[in-house]
Amino acid sequence: MYSVAEVDQEICGATKCRLCTQFCPEGNTILYDEVKGTAYVAVDRCKGCEICVGICDDLAKHHAIKMLPIDQVKNGFDISKVGFKRTLVDSE
Ligand code: SF4
Ligand code: SF4
Incomplete structure (x- = not known):
């Protein structure tokens, strides 16, 4: 089992910050949701390097x-036996 980053959307959403999205070394992995006003992590792309944790902390x-x-991990993704599937729960 390996670990990935998860954004607390309540804490992040209370800021106007996007700092972590500029530092993740993996393209399109920590992203900013303009509707919710928070960063979020594409967990199937996250390599677990923890750089974003250091940036945010x-x-x-x-x-x-x-x-x-x-x-x-619960924010935004379902993890199934066959892989990862983005849920549309919050965007519909
Ligand atoms: S560094 Fe990223 S997760 Fe932390 S408050 Fe800023 S945008 Fe949100
Ligand atoms: S742990 Fe590393 S790869 Fe994953 S979102 Fe944070 S900076 Fe990107």
């Missing part, structure tokens, strides 16, 4: 990103 000082075992 030490540079932005918002402490909104935690590393979670991939089977415990």
